[in-house]
Amino acid sequence: MRRVLPVLVVTAAIVVIWYAASVWMNSTWTLDQAERAGETPTFGQIVADTMAQDRPLLPPPHQVAAELWELTAEKKITSKRSLVYHGWITLQATMLGFAVGAIMGIALAIGIVHSRTMDMSVMPWAIISQTVPIVAIAPMIIVLSNAVGIDGRTVPKTIISAYLSYFPVLVSMVKGLRSPDAMQLDLLRTYSASNAQTFWKLRLPASLPYFFASMKVAVAASLVGAIVGELPTGAIQGLGARMLIGSQFGEPMIMWTALFAAAILAAGLVFLVGLLERLALRLTGQGAP
Amino acid sequence: MxxxxxxxxxxxxxxxxxxxxxxxxxxxxxxxxxxxxxxxxxxxxxxxxxxxxxxxxxxxxxxxxxxxxxxxxxxxxxxxxxxxxxxxxYGYVFQAAGLYPWRTIAGNVKLPLEIMGFSKAEQDERVRKVLELVDLSGFGKKYPWQLSGGMQQRASIARALAFDADxxxxxxxxxxxxxxxxxxxxxxxxxxxxxxxxxxxxxxxxxxxxxxxxxxxxxxxxxxxxxxxxxxxxxxxxxxxxxxxxxxxxxxxxxxxxxxxxxxxxxx
Missing domain, CATH: 3.40.50.300 (P-loop containing nucleotide triphosphate hydrolases)
Structure with a gap:
């Protein structure tokens, strides 16, 4: 209970602020309409109106929740408006990009830890790659992959998603694989252990906590990457496409529901990684007693 | 004299x-x-x-x-x-026990034996013997955090003794x-x-x-x-x-x- 209370308080505060902001932002429209009709609405009337507009600037929580429910649970998933359908499109690219990014990050980290040359030559480029805004690169990746004859958007979306997710994995895994101290490494030297044995018996298991921390960041970054990959050049499928359509056609409800669908998806993915982490730590005896 | x-x-x-x-x-x-x-x-x-x-x-x-x-x-x-x-x-014992937290006590003692390529049966036999030598019989399945500092150091001595260095x-x-x-x-x-x-x-x-x-x-x-x-x-x-x-x-x-x-x- 002591842990639930603060969480509830924070959540309630956010909802209250959200409602207040909804009233404030949507009231412009309400007052505008009233003025044209020559009416002067009371404060109660204004609030009531801001809660139920068709195209609210900032839809209040209950509207978003209702719309989310309609677009996920009540729509058939084959419908072009179903968020389950669009979420699934985005999830596919996310998972592909996540897999590619994670493998790439781990492989590069292994190389960097074992080779000073790779450390010097790869690490700077990895860092530079992250200073380039992804929204600048995304359209180029899509255009280039079309130019080399790749149909559809799965491949470019996967590339963009992997581009965002490999970096946190790389940085964490380099740190994790280097986490054994000098004494631990000396101990293995006294056994005349090979580099491969040092890797499998010491470095890899020691990096496990770092691995899972990076997986949580990477899976969320993959989702962002997939969505960014859907934004440019008129995609019509995926959560990113819904966000773009919503903003272009002045339909805030579409935008907000897509946004929340993405957030819920990300939370679910991070939660899933957390479960795997707990399982792995328990299997290796490191779980909390 | x-x-x-x-x-x-x-x-x-x-x-x-x-x-x-x-x-x-x-x-x-x-x-x-x-x-x-x-x-x-x-x-x-x-x-x-x-x-x-x-x-x-x-x-x-x-x-x-x-x-x-x-x-x-x-x-x-x-x-x-x-x-x-x-x-x-030789076997080397460091100031810190340096046991792997992801391995049991027996698993830690087994580490040098795995690296040196002893057979499974011999690994188990040697682990049993050296744990007995340092009075840790019955603690093989425990994890390091479940043992006191002194017991951990004894386990690290067992690890150094496991492969019969002189x-x-x-x-x-x-x-x-x-x-x-x-x-x-x-x-x-x-x-x-x-x-x-x-x-x-x-x-x-x-x-x-x-x-x-x-x-x-x-x-x-x-x-x-x-x-x-x-x-x-x-x-x-x-x-x-x-x-x-x-x-x-x-x-x-x-x-x-x-x-x-x-x-x-x-x-x-």
């Missing part, structure tokens, strides 16, 4: 002659070891004692081929430290433990030494510990790291804890203290 003669005729296991080791640092060269000459016979228990920077740990690391000397010669079992390591001549090198193994646990482990270590007849090199800060355990005490001093005194202990090999109150014991302790004082520069 017959005891001392018996010591000196034991075949030498570690022979160092004019050993030098100089580290190049940004502040100029540091003489970690200077002209160190020492012979350690089979079955001896040799303690290295001295203040920080006297080279006692460095010397142990040279024996273990973890450091390369810059001058002089050293042989372990008649060959170079490197060759001796490949022949599994030499046990211990670098302040009980330095991080409290005095009561330390006394207990010292007593156990002597029993283990008597049973296994290993040659032990033991680095310590503690005069009572050095005198209580050793057949030979090597007193060292810093800047440059060198040997200032080598004391052959006249104490019998069988040593109850209260031997530390006997005049002989106090006499050796006094000589160690004198050696430390003589070698210590009081200009800092």
């Amino acid at each position: 017959a005891d001392r003669i018996e010591h000196s005729v034991k075949p030498p296991v570690i022979v160092a002659e004019d050993l030098n080791l100089t580290f190049q640092t940004s502040d100029g060269p540091v003489h970690a070891l200077k002209d160190v000459t020492l012979t350690i016979g089979k079955g001896e228990f040799v303690s290295f004692i001295g203040p920080s920077g006297c080279g006692k740990t460095t010397f142990l690391r040279v024996i273990a081929a973890l450091e390369q000397p810059t001058g002089g010669t050293i042989t372990v079992n008649g060959v170079s430290p490197d060759a001796a390591r490949r022949a599994r001549a 030499i046990l090198l211990m670098d302040e193994p009980f330095g991080a433990l409290d005095e009561i646990v330390r006394d207990h482990l010292n007593e156990q270590l002597l029993k283990l030494w008597a049973r296994t007849e290993k040659t032990i090199g033991f680095v310590t800060h503690s005069i009572p510990e050095a005198v209580y355990l050793s057949t030979k005490i090597v007193v060292m001093s810093p800047r440059p790291g060198r040997i200032t005194d080598v004391i052959e202990s006249p104490l019998p090999r069988e040593r109850p804890l209260d031997i530390r109150d006997t005049p002989e014991f106090l006499q050796i302790a006094h000589r160690v203290r004198e050696g430390l004082r003589a070698g210590h520069a009081y200009d800092e």
Whole structure:
């Protein structure tokens, strides 16, 4: 209970602020309409109106929740408006990009830890790659992959998603694989252990906590990457496409529901990684007693 | 005196002659070891004692081929430290137990056996035997965090003993433990030494510990790291804890203290 209370308080505060902001932002429209009709609405009337507009600037929580429910649970998933359908499109690219990014990050980290040359030559480029805004690169990746004859958007979306997710994995895994101290490494030297044995018996298991921390960041970054990959050049499928359509056609409800669908998806993915982490730590005896 | 003669005729296991080791640092060269000459016979228990920077740990690391000397010669079992390591001549115990938190106690003790390629059956048999040797039978399935500091260090000793090395090198193994646990482990270590007849090199800060355990005490001093005194202990090999109150014991302790004082520069 002591842990639930603060969480509830924070959540309630956010909802209250959200409602207040909804009233404030949507009231412009309400007052505008009233003025044209020559009416002067009371404060109660204004609030009531801001809660139920068709195209609210900032839809209040209950509207978003209702719309989310309609677009996920009540729509058939084959419908072009179903968020389950669009979420699934985005999830596919996310998972592909996540897999590619994670493998790439781990492989590069292994190389960097074992080779000073790779450390010097790869690490700077990895860092530079992250200073380039992804929204600048995304359209180029899509255009280039079309130019080399790749149909559809799965491949470019996967590339963009992997581009965002490999970096946190790389940085964490380099740190994790280097986490054994000098004494631990000396101990293995006294056994005349090979580099491969040092890797499998010491470095890899020691990096496990770092691995899972990076997986949580990477899976969320993959989702962002997939969505960014859907934004440019008129995609019509995926959560990113819904966000773009919503903003272009002045339909805030579409935008907000897509946004929340993405957030819920990300939370679910991070939660899933957390479960795997707990399982792995328990299997290796490191779980909390 | 017959005891001392018996010591000196034991075949030498570690022979160092004019050993030098100089580290190049940004502040100029540091003489970690200077002209160190020492012979350690089979079955001896040799303690290295001295203040920080006297080279006692460095010397142990040279024996273990973890450091390369810059001058002089050293042989372990008649060959170079490197060759001796490949022949599994020694087990090394560090100041911290350094057990892998993701492995059980048995799994930790098994680590060197896996690396050295022992068969599964032999691994299990050896783990059982060495855990019994350090009084940890029944703790094999526990994880390190479930054991006290003293028990963890015993497990790390078991790990060093698992592959039957003749030499046990211990670098302040009980330095991080409290005095009561330390006394207990010292007593156990002597029993283990008597049973296994290993040659032990033991680095310590503690005069009572050095005198209580050793057949030979090597007193060292810093800047440059060198040997200032080598004391052959006249104490019998069988040593109850209260031997530390006997005049002989106090006499050796006094000589160690004198050696430390003589070698210590009081200009800092």
